[in-house]
Each structure stands twice: as C-alpha cells, then as structure tokens.
Amino acid sequence: MINRFILLALLSFTSILISCGTDATEPKQPSFEWNKLGLDGLTVNKIEIDGNLLYAATNDGLYRKNIQSTSSFEPVGLQDNNIEAFLIYSDQILFASVANRDTEHEYEIHKSDNRGASWQELESNFGGNEDGEILSEFLRHPSHKDTIYATSNYTIAKSGDMGNSWDLIWGEWGAIAGPTSAIAINPQRENELWAGGQGPIEDGYLVRLVDEEETDRWTDLVPNPTTVKEIVFDKQSSQTIFAGYEGALMKTNDNGASWQTSIDKHHNFRFFFGIAFSNLNPDILFAGGWLKAVDDPQSLKLFYSMDKGETWEEEIFENEPYGGILDMQLITEGDKDRIFIALDGGGIYEVIHTLN
Numbered sequence: 001m002i003n004r005f006i007l008l009a010l011l012s013f014t015s016i017l018i019s020c021g022t023d024a025t026e027p028k029q030p031s032f033e034w035n036k037l038g039l040d041g042l043t044v045n046k047i048e049i050d051g052n053l054l055y056a057a058t059n060d061g062l063y064r065k066n067i068q069s070t071s072s073f074e075p076v077g078l079q080d081n082n083i084e085a086f087l088i089y090s091d092q093i094l095f096a097s098v099a100n101r102d103t104e105h106e107y108e109i110h111k112s113d114n115r116g117a118s119w120q121e122l123e124s125n126f127g128g129n130e131d132g133e134i135l136s137e138f139l140r141h142p143s144h145k146d147t148i149y150a151t152s153n154y155t156i157a158k159s160g161d162m163g164n165s166w167d168l169i170w171g172e173w174g175a176i177a178g179p180t181s182a183i184a185i186n187p188q189r190e191n192e193l194w195a196g197g198q199g200p201i202e203d204g205y206l207v208r209l210v211d212e213e214e215t216d217r218w219t220d221l222v223p224n225p226t227t228v229k230e231i232v233f234d235k236q237s238s239q240t241i242f243a244g245y246e247g248a249l250m251k252t253n254d255n256g257a258s259w260q261t262s263i264d265k266h267h268n269f270r271f272f273f274g275i276a277f278s279n280l281n282p283d284i285l286f287a288g289g290w291l292k293a294v295d296d297p298q299s300l301k302l303f304y305s306m307d308k309g310e311t312w313e314e315e316i317f318e319n320e321p322y323g324g325i326l327d328m329q330l331i332t333e334g335d336k337d338r339i340f341i342a343l344d345g346g347g348i349y350e351v352i353h354t355l356n
Helices: 002-023
Strands: 030-038 044-050 053-058 061-066 074-077 083-088 094-099 107-112 137-140 148-152 155-159 167-171 182-185 192-198 204-210 213-218 228-233 241-245 248-252 260-264 270-277 285-291 300-305 313-317 325-333 336-343 348-355
Touching: 030 300, 044 083, 044 325, 044 336, 053 083, 061 083, 083 137, 137 182, 148 192, 167 204, 182 228, 192 228, 204 228, 228 270, 241 270, 241 285, 248 270, 270 336, 285 325, 300 325, 300 336, 300 348
Parallel strands: 270 325
Antiparallel strands: 030 348, 044 053, 053 061, 061 074, 083 094, 094 107, 137 148, 148 155, 155 167, 182 192, 192 204, 204 213, 228 241, 241 248, 248 260, 270 285, 285 300, 300 313, 325 336, 336 348
8 A cells, every 4th residue: 555655645746846847948940921121232331220210321321211111212412332330320310431442532521401302512521631541430329429430441430529530549641451340339338449440551450449438459360461341339247249250250258368269151252231139138249251263142140149259149131142141130039039131232121030
C-alpha cells in the first residue's frame, strides 16, 4: 500500500515537472513583411522621419510621404537636382545640400521657409574660400537647438545663425580627402561628437570630439582603403557604439578603448550605411549595406541580430534587383517596428518587424 502511495506521489510530481516545462516561455522569433512605398528607379541618398512624414533626399530632388496613409510621395522641390543631405529644422524650415557633380552649379546649400513650396540658395562662407566644397551631412544639436553641424571633405563646421555663417571646428577647408560622411552626438553624453569618413590616403577614420576638441582618432580599425558611413549609439549604454565601414560593422562596448568586428564583409566591399535598434527588444539590431559593384544587381538584404551584434542572421527580399541600402530609419508602433529603407535605384521599402 505504501509502495503504491509512493508511486502515485512520484507520478504526480513528474506530471507537475512536465507541466512546468511545457509552460516555459519560448524566445519570440522575428518575422518580416516587405512593402514597397515608392520612388521606384530613384537613388535615395537619405531619409528622415518627422512626425507622420517621411522625407527622402534623392537624385531627383526632395520628396515626402505621409506614412500613416496610402498616399504617394509628393515632390518637395529641387527636382532635377541630386540632394546629398537635408535637415528638417522645423515644420516650416528645411535645409538641403545640392550636389550636382560635373555641372555649373555643383555644390550649393538651399533653404526653404515654407515646407518646400519655394527654395532659395543660401549664401554663406561654408567651405571658406575654397570652391567645390560639398556639404555631406547635417546634424542639429539635440539640446542647443540653434547649433547646426555640417561636414565636408575632412571637415566639421558649425553654425549658430541658421546656416548664414560657419565656424570650422575640426579639419581644414579644401582638404584633398573623401567626405566626412558620418556624424552623430552621443545621446547620453551630448558634449561628445563622433564623426568619420575617408582621409587623404583613402584611410577610413573615426574621430571623437569632446566639447568640440578632438580627443581620439582611429584609422586602422578596418583594412584600408575604407571609409565610415554610419555611427549609432546603444540606447541602453552610452559606451556601446556601432560604426558602419566599407567592409565591416564595428562595435565598441567601452567608448572606443577596444573594438570588435561585428560583421566582416571586407571580401565583397559591402558598405554599411543603415543601422537601427529595435524598440520592441533593446537587444535586437538591424543593419543594411550597399555593394561596391554598382553595375551588377544586388539582393535586398537586411541583417538582424538578436543579441546586440554578437551574432547575425539575414533576411533577403528576392524581388528587388536594386537592393543596395543607403539609409535606414525605424519607428515603433504598438507591437511592430516599422523599418524604412532607402535604396540605390530601388526607391524606398518599408519592412514591418514583429516578434511571434
């Protein structure tokens, strides 16, 4: 009788263990839905989101679209011009860098005071006395709203008067070098300004400025020749930074004291332009890039990591032949990330990411 009682007790305990194991939460898996939004056939250099509006700088002017509707993109002005960069200063004021290489009006800065209804060329001292200084990137300070940073070839300048005058804070005007194509402020350390690009000997450089003075410079994180295209900060750690290079995605967990290669694609010269963190899970990270073989079709490939860049998977959309990614923006609505992707010749896609 006792043995029977013990057997029943063991069976009951085993059943409880099995039940607990069955109820254990399995890790949620990502799923992706691809949608083409428009601008097919255009090269989209930059995208920005301002409320419900998605702005796109293209090789045929500036466009925008309401991302809460099914409406098409509408032109915002400067059509027939290549827009290298732009800045949404307010709901009315826009800045745009025009870069028409090999034309009479190669490099100009334009400003609109009426949301793009009309534009005026901005006469300023950007570039010093040098001709042909391309404005590669804009950046507005998150707290000192009157301060605008802008980059050119191996330079960083700032303006406090709506772009009418510029002070050089790093580099030199007229440098024979590639563009300083990435600039970002550490959101948790706003006196830290990071920038990167390609130097005079095709060396990819990354610099950190504290209070607008250079404190660190890296020129050998990735085999040269290379360049820096993107800088993104971890929202949870001010010392974790990702830098997108030609050939690799680099990561530091200690504010640059040491670096690790997160993705190595040096063998096929993939430029990492787009990097974005998910808001559904802070450990999830997305990255995209562009292959140097511009004349060949390239697949539309989204890299994603579930562990902050320690390991990576790939999600490929097979139906887009112009899949080189030049920029990426992400917003989160409810239980989904909306990832907007700018392509070289393929317009703009939206990728809806959920966890199931």
